[in-house]
Amino acid sequence: MAVAPLSPGMLRRPGLSPDAAFETTDDLPDLEGPLGQDRAVAALRFAIAMPGPGWGAYVMGPPGSGRHALVLRMLERAAAEAETPSDCCYLNDFAEPRRPRAVELPPGRALALRADMDRLVAELRVAIPAAFESADHRARLQLLDHELEEARERAVDEVRQRANARGIALLRTPIGFGFAPVKDGEVIEPDAFHELPEEVQERVKRDITQLQADLQRTLRSMPDLERRHREKVKEANREVALHAAGHLLDELQRRYADLPAVLAHLDAVQLDVLENVHEFLAGADGDSDLPAQLRKLLADTPALQRYGVNVMIDHSGHTGAPVVQEDLPTLANLAGRIEHHAHFGALVTDFTLIRPGALHRARGGWLVLDARKVLAQPFAWDELKRALRSRELRIEPPERLLGIGGTSSLEPQPIPLEVQVVLVGDRFLHHLLSVLDPEFPELFKVVADLEDAIPRTAANDLDFARLVATIARRARLRPLAREAVERVLQEASRLAGDATRLTADVASVSDVVVEADHEADAAGRSVVAARDVTAALAARERRAGRLRDELQEEIRRGTLVVETSGARVGQVNGLSVVGIGGRWFGRPSRITARVRLGRGEVVDIEREVALGGPIHSKGVLILAGFLGGRYSADRPLTLAASIVFEQSYSGVEGDSASSAELYALLSAIAGVPVRQGLAVTGSVDQLGRVQAVGAVTEKVEGFFDVCRARGLDGTQGVLLPAANVPHLVLREDVLAALQEGTFRIWPVETIDEGLELLTGLPAGAPDDAGRFPAGTVNGRVAARLEALSEQARRFMIAPVAPVAEGGGRGDG
Known part of the structure; x- marks a missing residue:
């Protein structure tokens, strides 16, 4: 069962393939596509080729993987070959100004229409006042005024003639008209009138009464005369305005004869100009009856803006479909x-103050959004979904979305919407939306999942070198030598946490290249060398290594107790990782176990004080299952055990220390000391198999740093799962120590292999009856448990539950 330590040759990964022949990155072409993202590229191509509602794409992957750059690059290529969408503008609805009309125009025609309408208004401002100032029009108006006066005089003369026939004069006074009797052409004075015979006086009075009634009827007819006069003046003004504006509008109608919506608008404009021609005269210089400041104010009035054009979407000078990214x-x-x-102290609006959004600009193309940013903005996510569902753009004031009253505003006509939205975000957010928002899977059916890491192959290694060359050229950095590229390649494997893979975090790779260029600049080199990359990485570690150095210092001083020599019963060096600011480093910790007579409980002290997470507690419960299954299958387990991370003052999570906890527990049960020069990482199952864990490189290096600070003597090393060997990407100083034999790494597959390395004793295999040989670690464990069972019988302690149930109660 002897396990051989890993040799440096097994851990040194090959560099670039000899087929990748180049001296510096200047010899390599740019990498056009993404590095190793074939799956995501195929998904995006599918989304681009599937126009229509529901085929939006969600692009997810780790930060720094170049998600946005990949999406924009692919969309821009597709957009260049797509059809240019139409322009769109808002025009005033003269019948209902609160509801501006949306009009679609061929690409590039919206700006031309706006310029033409602005020019039309400017020309009308000059042409109409000039036409009204013409001698012919003034003569016509004077004639109409003269006709009105004559009609008035004729009506009054008829009454005067009837009065004269009766010997009564019609007099005009400062306060109106009056009647008086006359004799021999002279008005009779009141005293003389009273001397007339009574019958004469009565006749005169009756005549005056009748004439007053006639005069009242005549005066009541005057407004009709004035109304007819105003109509004639208005008609004259209309004819003049039509003469001044008609040819201008006719020219526009010929220019836009192919656009019925524009022609209909021009007809409405002509009618409105004729009906409101006075607005073109209000600020005219010829209106000398108005003060100069008032004329200026009227000239600047926004009333004539209703003839303008509010361009919402313009594609003049562009070809292909738009690609819009809204940050x-x-x-x-x-x-x-x-x-x-x-305006005049009040807040007003009109259709020219409607402003487009990103959905307007992306109409007919693609819109790229960051999913997290959209969800962080009030109402933005709901409005995006509403627009995609209804396939129309509707502008609503925010207060209406809240259901509260607001100022009077416009209700623009909705604009038809054809757009594909690409959301860029992380995987967790995608999973949340899929579960919590039933509309999300219906609107974003395509998922483009970027790889976290890509396999190391000769082709991918060469593409990685081209990526480095592309980064250097686009950032205008120095070229990198071949050895420098291989050093960056090694760091990419380290970032991936796997010697057989490369990280897809393009941003981190770019940072390494930029920092290495800085080191080369400081050294005065024209080409970045491997030592520049190494120096840049070392400087980065130093900048982010304050907490790591403080922990190492506390371990060296003995404040944090970590033994690296000798042997102890029930004590094992476990390995964990600490992360801060995106940087991870290994930290060794003492794991101790104590056993005594009990009821089959394995107590996780971390869990009892709420410092242990559920995964860590699961690992401890597995230990109870392992003990019961291997040593007490036919009798109750009568021990009480406690396991703890010593000097741990923060949370503990994960099961990567479960094998170390099991070694400590078995050591405490058997009374066998464990070598303290060895550290352990790896999880364990109930069958005693050691399983792979994460961050093994950082864990090994963390314990190596502690041992090196105290002096490497050849007895120190790390036990790790054999399945984790491909994940090791160690520093050069660690590889040098392995080469010299002053530090070792043992890959183990079972707990028994680890027991032999830690104790120096054989683990011991059971015979056909299930008994372990005496003197072996397993034999001693079995003997101690049997002794505890006998002791429990003597003390009449009855276990209350089987092993698994007892472990559960002890944990909770």
Whole structure:
């Protein structure tokens, strides 16, 4: 059962294949596609090829894997070959101004229409006042005024003539008209009137009364005369305005004859101009009756903006479909908004203040969003889903979404929406949305899952070298020598936590290249060498190593007790990892176990004080199952055991120390000392098999640093699961110590193999009757448990439950 330590040759991974012939990265072409992401690329291609509702894509993967860059690069290539979508604009609805009309136009025509309408308004501002100032129009208006005056005079003259025929004069006074009797062409004074015969006075009074009634009827007809006059003036103004604007509008109608919606709008514009021609005259310079400041204010009035064009989507000068990435997907930035401005002290709005959002700009193409950012913005996620479901863009003020009243606003006509949305996020968020939002799987049916790491093959290694070359060229860095690329390749394996794989974290690789270039610059080299990469990595470790160095110092000083020599009963060096700021380092910890007579309980002290997580507690319960299954299958287990991480003041989670806990427990039961120069990592199952765990490289290096600080004597080393050997990517100093034989690493597959290495005694295999040989570790364990059982019988202690149930009660 002897286990041989790993040799440095087994742990040194080969560099680049000899077929990858280059001296520096300048000799390599750029890497066009992503590194080893064939699965995700195929999924994205499928999503791009599946237009229509529901075929949105969710791209997930680890941060730094180049998710956004991959998506944008693929979408831009697809967009270049796609059809350019139409423009879209809002036009005023003269019948219902609160509901602007959305009009689609061929690509590039929206801006032209806006320019034409702006030019039309500017020309009308000049042409209409000029037409109204013309001599012909003024003469016509004067004639109409003269006709009105003549009609008034004729009506009054008829009454005057009837009065004259009766000897009564119609007099015009400052306060109106009056009647008075006359004789010989002279008005009779009141005193003289009273001297007239009574019958004459009565006749005159009756005539005046009748004439007053006639005059009242005549005066009541005056408004009709004025109304007919105003209609004639308005008609004259319409004719002049039509003459001034008609040819301008006719020119636009010929230009947009192929667009019925624009023609209908131009007809509405013509009618509105004729009905509201006075608005073009309000600020005219010729209106000298108005103060200059008032004329300026009227000239700046936004009233004439109703003839403008609000371009929401413009594709002039562009070919292909749009690809839009919105980094701040608020409700307004996503779906658009309606702005207001102050006018005469009040907040007002009109259709020209409607602003587009990212969905407008991406219409007919693709919209790329960060899933976490969308979910973080109020109403943004719900509005995105609503737009995708209804396939239309509707701009709603936020207060309406809250169901509360707000200021009077517009209700723009919805714009038809055809867009594919690509969400970029992490896997956890995708799983949450899939479970908690039933609409999410219906709208985003395609999942593009990026790899965390890619296998090391000759082709992938060469692509990795091309990736490094691409990074250096795009960042305008120095070229890297072949040895430097191999050193970056080794670091990529280390970041992947697997010597047979490479990390897909492009951002981390790029950081290494940039930092190595900095080291080369400081050294005055024109080509980045391997030692520059090593120096950059060492500097990075130093920057992030304060906590690690403090822990190592406390271990060296003895504040944190970790023994690296001698032997102890019931004590094993376990290995764990500590992470801070994305950097991980190994930390050795003492794991101790104590046993006594009891009821078959294995107590996890970490769990009892709420410092142990569920996975760690599961590992401890497995120990009870292992003990009962191997040593007490035919009798109760009558021990009480306690296991603890000594000097641990924070949470403990994971089962990577379960094998070390089992070694400590078996050592305590058998009374066999364990070598303290060895540290252990690995989980264990109920059958005694050692299973793989994570972060083995950091764990080995953490214990190596402690041992080196105290002096390597050739007795120190680490036991780790044999399945973890491919995951080791060790530092050069650790490999050198392995080469010199001052430090060793043993791959173990079973607990028995580890027991022999830790105790120096044979583990012992059971015979046909299930008995272990005396003197072996297993034999001593079995003998101690049998002795405890006999002792329990003497003390009349009856175990209350089988092994598994007892372990459960002891844990909880």
